[in-house]
Amino acid sequence: MPITTKAKSPGELEDWPAIREAIRRYVRTRTGRADMADDIAQDVLLRLIALRETQAIGSIFALAFRIADNLMVDTNRREIRQSGDLDEDWPCDAPSLDRVLDSRRAVEVLSSCLRRMPPLRREVIIRRRLRQESCRAIGNDLSMSSKAVEKHITRGLVDLRQAFERAGIEPVGE
Known part of the structure; x- marks a missing residue:
């Protein structure tokens, strides 16, 4: 019915x-x-x-x-x-938590090392490596020869490498 x-x-x-x-x-x-x-x-x-x-x-x-x-x-x-199944084919553009923490630690070590450097060496490293200025431009601005700028860069990079090694951090993108 x-x-x-x-x-x-x-x-x-x-x-x-x-x-x-x-x-x-x-x-x-x-x-x-x-x-x-x-x-x-x-x-x-x-x-x-x-x-x-x-x-x-x-x-x-x-x-x-x-x-x-x-x-x-x-x-x-x-x-x-x-x-509860996650689709593992979905890529995630965000870095993993481990990578974020490692990067933060590396930045802390870098900042600490830069603070301990002599002021002239710190300025040369920052201008060359971070701001991508040429050795000639840095030398002209600071009244130094290009060779002196290169020596400050070399010594600064050695300081940074040693600081990373002491912290157990592998430097990336040398």
């Missing part, structure tokens, strides 16, 4: 078993899962009946398919969240 309920307009009856079967076929075709089809079809009928009590529905089948689509999306999202 078909389950029917009165529609808003007098004498109109809904064929709930036909709607349920149409939704089951639709979900089964879209997902390939009979268990999901049964659950979603049941939820769709419950929601349609509740809506029918309070609102006039223009096309019951159109609304049923829309509700089914939304329920399929919700079900998939819930299953993904609950599965």
Whole structure:
């Protein structure tokens, strides 16, 4: 015996078993899962009946398919969240926590070493290595020969290498 309920307009009856079967076929075709089809079809009928009590529905089948689509999306999202499986094919552009911590430690060692350097050597290293200024430009600004600038750079780099070695940090991008 078909389950029917009165529609808003007098004498109109809904064929709930036909709607349920149409939704089951639709979900089964879209997902390939009979268990999901049964659950979603049941939820769709419950929601349609509740809506029918309070609102006039223009096309019951159109609304049923829309509700089914939304329920399929919700079900998939819930299953993904609950599965706990991470897709390892998703690359992450952010550095790992270990790399961030190692980089912070390297910056601390670099800063500490620069603070301990004589002021002239520190300025030469910063201008050459960080600001990419030429030895000639640094020498002209500081009234030094290019050879003297190169010696300050060499001594500064030796100081930095020793500081990194003492801290157990491998220098990168020499």
